[in-house]
Amino acid sequence: MDLSEIKKALTLDELEEIRVKLLGKKGIITQKFKELKNLAPEERKRVAKELNELKERATTLILQKKKELEEKLLEEKLKLEKIDVTLFNPKPTGAIHPITDTMNKIIDFFTRLNFSVETGPLVEDDFHNFEALNLPKYHPARDMQDTFYFNDGNLLRTHTSPVQIRTMLSQKPPIRMISPGAVFRRDYDLTHTPMFHQVEGLVVDKKEKVSFANLKFILESFLVHMFGDVKVRFRPSFFPFTEPSAEVDISCIFCKGEGCRVCSYTGWLEVLGCGVVDPNVFKAVGYNDVSGYAFGLGVERFAMLLNKINDLRIMYEGDIRLMEQLK
Numbered sequence: 001m002d003l004s005e006i007k008k009a010l011t012l013d014e015l016e017e018i019r020v021k022l023l024g025k026k027g028i029i030t031q032k033f034k035e036l037k038n039l040a041p042e043e044r045k046r047v048a049k050e051l052n053e054l055k056e057r058a059t060t061l062i063l064q065k066k067k068e069l070e071e072k073l074l075e076e077k078l079k080l081e082k083i084d085v086t087l088f089n090p091k092p093t094g095a096i097h098p099i100t101d102t103m104n105k106i107i108d109f110f111t112r113l114n115f116s117v118e119t120g121p122l123v124e125d126d127f128h129n130f131e132a133l134n135l136p137k138y139h140p141a142r143d144m145q146d147t148f149y150f151n152d153g154n155l156l157r158t159h160t161s162p163v164q165i166r167t168m169l170s171q172k173p174p175i176r177m178i179s180p181g182a183v184f185r186r187d188y189d190l191t192h193t194p195m196f197h198q199v200e201g202l203v204v205d206k207k208e209k210v211s212f213a214n215l216k217f218i219l220e221s222f223l224v225h226m227f228g229d230v231k232v233r234f235r236p237s238f239f240p241f242t243e244p245s246a247e248v249d250i251s252c253i254f255c256k257g258e259g260c261r262v263c264s265y266t267g268w269l270e271v272l273g274c275g276v277v278d279p280n281v282f283k284a285v286g287y288n289d290v291s292g293y294a295f296g297l298g299v300e301r302f303a304m305l306l307n308k309i310n311d312l313r314i315m316y317e318g319d320i321r322l323m324e325q326l327k
């Protein structure tokens, strides 16, 4: 029998057709096996042996050819997808990442006002992240922050506020600091990622030197620095580590306060949390006769608003087209 057509197959489909023709249920060789029963015993033995050899040869040839064709296909594919890394691109791609860019703008504002920049570890302990911030164990406000815990009881910090505690424990008042950095919460949707960035601010000084009015003035100036001509409003709120506390809104930069989808038709966008430092926080770090205020903001929120990005997640996908647009 002629097996040469196996060698001539040009594609995997063609080869499969040949395989079915020879060895399939109704294939030529299969058919011959079925006809064995019509032969005389002696004859049957001889023909059966021949058939078995033929089947084996055909099978081997088909497998060889299959490998050969698959390799050829892969080679073609690789050739097609090859990237010439030596190719000169006269127009370099890339830009400062929107988060970095926004963070830099924020840091710039506060360092000019003589705030120092402090940092702390991403893996925190319960004391710095919660306890010293007036969030004792079993305090219901711990639920506000979906925490990633390690088996040893440590955790990924859920906010930059523990850096307040670390700074107060290692320095003496007066303190004027900000703390930019990554924080972690179990959250993932259009406007939340498990890792995001905050900038914390803390001012501590003699009682007569610190007031809610100072806080208000600094934050209003800051928000105008970031967003231009916006209205700013303080709304009473709650944080365990500040009392009184407020959330700060700016007039919607998209609709100028008229009401649109981004601001849920309220005309306002929430951008900050702040307040006067709770006495329990000073107690935890051993500070006496001082007063202070603190604030915290989410950098991603600012970056989304400033760059008009509606899905936070695209900021972490590294798509060059986004960077190109933000150049």
Ligand code: PHE
Pocket: 158, 159, 160, 161, 200, 201, 239, 242, 273, 274, 275, 294, 295, 296, 297
């Ligand atoms: N730590 C708060 C948060 O993550 C923000 C905040 C900081 C509020 C400082 C008030 C004062 O939500």
